[in-house]
Amino acid sequence: MDAQGLRDAYVNFFIERGHTYIRSASLIPENDPTVLFTTAGMHPLVPYLLGEKHPGGKRLVNFQKCIRTGDIEEVGDATHLTFFEMLGNWSLGDYFKKESIEFSFDLLKDVLKIDKEQLAVTAFEGEKGIPKDTETAEHWKSHGMREDQIFFYGRKDNWWGPAGQTGPCGPDTEIFFDNSQKKCGPACGPACKCGKYTEIWNNVFMQYFKDKDGNFTPLKQKNVDTGMGLERVLCMVNGAKTVYDTSLFAGIIGKLEELSGKKYQDDMRSFRIISDHLRASTFLLGDGVVPSKMGQGYILRRLIRRASRYMSNLGIEGVNMQKVSEVIVSEYSAAYPELEKNKDSIYSQITAEEEKFHKTLRKGLRRFDEMIAESGGTKQLDGEAVFRLYDTFGFPIELTQELAAEKGYNVSVEDFNNRFKEHQEKSRAGSDQVFKGGLADASEQTTKLHTATHLLNAALKKFVDPNIQQKGSNITAERLRFDFNLDRKVEPEELKAVEDYINEVIKANIPVVCEEISYEEAKARCAVGVFQEKYGEVVKVYSIGNVSIELCGGPHVRSTGEIGRFRIAKEESSAAGVRRIKATVE
Ligand code: SER
Numbered sequence: 001m002d003a004q005g006l007r008d009a010y011v012n013f014f015i016e017r018g019h020t021y022i023r024s025a026s027l028i029p030e031n032d033p034t035v036l037f038t039t040a041g042m043h044p045l046v047p048y049l050l051g052e053k054h055p056g057g058k059r060l061v062n063f064q065k066c067i068r069t070g071d072i073e074e075v076g077d078a079t080h081l082t083f084f085e086m087l088g089n090w091s092l093g094d095y096f097k098k099e100s101i102e103f104s105f106d107l108l109k110d111v112l113k114i115d116k117e118q119l120a121v122t123a124f125e126g127e128k129g130i131p132k133d134t135e136t137a138e139h140w141k142s143h144g145m146r147e148d149q150i151f152f153y154g155r156k157d158n159w160w161g162p163a164g165q166t167g168p169c170g171p172d173t174e175i176f177f178d179n180s181q182k183k184c185g186p187a188c189g190p191a192c193k194c195g196k197y198t199e200i201w202n203n204v205f206m207q208y209f210k211d212k213d214g215n216f217t218p219l220k221q222k223n224v225d226t227g228m229g230l231e232r233v234l235c236m237v238n239g240a241k242t243v244y245d246t247s248l249f250a251g252i253i254g255k256l257e258e259l260s261g262k263k264y265q266d267d268m269r270s271f272r273i274i275s276d277h278l279r280a281s282t283f284l285l286g287d288g289v290v291p292s293k294m295g296q297g298y299i300l301r302r303l304i305r306r307a308s309r310y311m312s313n314l315g316i317e318g319v320n321m322q323k324v325s326e327v328i329v330s331e332y333s334a335a336y337p338e339l340e341k342n343k344d345s346i347y348s349q350i351t352a353e354e355e356k357f358h359k360t361l362r363k364g365l366r367r368f369d370e371m372i373a374e375s376g377g378t379k380q381l382d383g384e385a386v387f388r389l390y391d392t393f394g395f396p397i398e399l400t401q402e403l404a405a406e407k408g409y410n411v412s413v414e415d416f417n418n419r420f421k422e423h424q425e426k427s428r429a430g431s432d433q434v435f436k437g438g439l440a441d442a443s444e445q446t447t448k449l450h451t452a453t454h455l456l457n458a459a460l461k462k463f464v465d466p467n468i469q470q471k472g473s474n475i476t477a478e479r480l481r482f483d484f485n486l487d488r489k490v491e492p493e494e495l496k497a498v499e500d501y502i503n504e505v506i507k508a509n510i511p512v513v514c515e516e517i518s519y520e521e522a523k524a525r526c527a528v529g530v531f532q533e534k535y536g537e538v539v540k541v542y543s544i545g546n547v548s549i550e551l552c553g554g555p556h557v558r559s560t561g562e563i564g565r566f567r568i569a570k571e572e573s574s575a576a577g578v579r580r581i582k583a584t585v586e
Pocket residue numbers: 039040041042088160202203204225226227228
């Protein structure tokens with residue numbers, strides 16, 4: 001079975017069982033400034049898991065492109081990937097444990113032809129206030145799974161989510177492929193890392209909402225959220241040794257062999273790093289991310305530059321990334337048509353970044369060698385010098401760390417971060433968080449853009465049409481993007497009035513006030529709210545003088561003066577009856 005065969009088989013199986021197929025969402029999350037990337041199929045569905053009605057109904061299925069950057073340094077081994085695809089099916093307040101387990105069992109048995117003897121499953125062992133999930137175990141038993149194939153674990157292993165800092169979550173049942181090697185000891189089970197068990201599917205019984213203070217409250221509707229890693233399953237059903245030995249990577253690795261004149265077996269680590277990073281980069285560029293010093297753009301830059309360095313390890317000289325990207329675009333466009341649509345900008349951006357890096361790499365490496373010579377045998381690189389490599393030569397800190405490690409040197413990330421903050425007042429966006437792996441980017445820049453989004457929402461109502469409502473919002477470290485209902489283009493004079501007004505509000509340095517008030521009071525004060533169903537009795541509102549009042553979880557700047565200059569970069573159509581504005585703050 002190839003990748004497209006697996007995507008089709010999965011989707012069709014669930015369509016036959018009443019599910020609606022939905023397209024993969026962007027890698028850049030809508031409506032969630034607390035994470036950089038879409039990390040799971042459920043992520044774009046958060047509003048619907050919280051009670052919003054989905055146009056596709058209560059049963060959904062898809063394959064979703066995802067990026068997780070927590071393990072970037074691990075990429076190169078047999079299993080880690082930054083970009084991956086997740087097959088998923090959802091029940092939005094419809095079926096629950098029984099049907100979910102039945103669907104999973106039948107798909108594994110009938111579609112993927114996996115014998116139940118090769119499976120092991122887990123369930124939540126319970127904790128104070130949440131009972132042991134014997135119901136799940138009983139459902140598995142009803143399909144003939146024996147007690148010794150069913151394992152109970154605690155929160156660490158059998159609880160999923162939320163995807164960001166807040167959101168829906170719950171206990172899960174995980175399904176493992178047992179590759180029948182011997183148990184490594186009496187306690188060996190699916191939670192063991194010895195290699196006997198490979199996780200293939202995770203069915204989350206989503207019943208709780210975690211708020212920003214860490215409280216769990218029951219959700220209004222009980223959902224099922226499942227996720228199956230496409231690469232792993234493809235590997236398993238084809239009996240491949242690693243994900244890199246599946247058809248997903250054959251074309252990419254083949255192209256790299258051709259460009260380098262080397263064989264994959266000669267240097268598997270370099271081949272894997274380049275393949276993974278260029279796959280992730282091509283998809284990120286396809287979703288409109290551009291290499292930069294901040295946020296998503298910084299991760300993209302880091303991926304491209306790390307790939308470039310390993311390409312030179314393989315002896316691939318010159319500008320070649322586009323050639324690899326072309327293979328990815330051609331192989332993945334059937335499933336992800338945005339790649340074909342955006343291929344011109346993907347190629348021009350990847351080439352520009354590669355050229356830029358080549359120019360600085362040589363100079364930077366010379367400087368790096370000098371630094372080693374100047375270090376006087378301390379085995380520690382000075383933070384100021386490491387910062388210079390970043391600032392002047394565009395070396396991501398991780399690259400310097402890797403180069404240093406090769407020579408047995410240490411780099412103090414803390415020292416670097418301090419300099420980074422001192423020197424880069426303006427581009428501070430989430431540096432610490434980004435280095436930690438791309439999560440939790442509630443950075444200064446995105447916070448400013450978040451408050452600016454509230455001002456834009458208010459100004460559009462005031463100067464363009466009082467009936468305007470937010471249809472979508474997306475914030476990266478560089479810009480905000482705001483979608484709203486309107487049947488016509490916004491005239492240039494209107495845009496200017498909106499922009500001028502927002503800059504006046506910024507200049508007036510109006511405090512942004514957060515209050516917790518009753519839902520009724522919020523309504524009486526005409527607070528704007530997008531997904532009102534998710535809020536309980538008491539809601540949090542942010543108000544900005546008499547300019548704006550919105551239901552919102554934050555975070556926001558303390559007063560508008562912190563935002564800086566607001567500029568509308570673009571106004572365009574987004575969908576029928578929906579306009580889109582992109583804006584920046586400087
Ligand atoms: N959200 C769960 C996961 O990522 C199931 O899709 O594993």
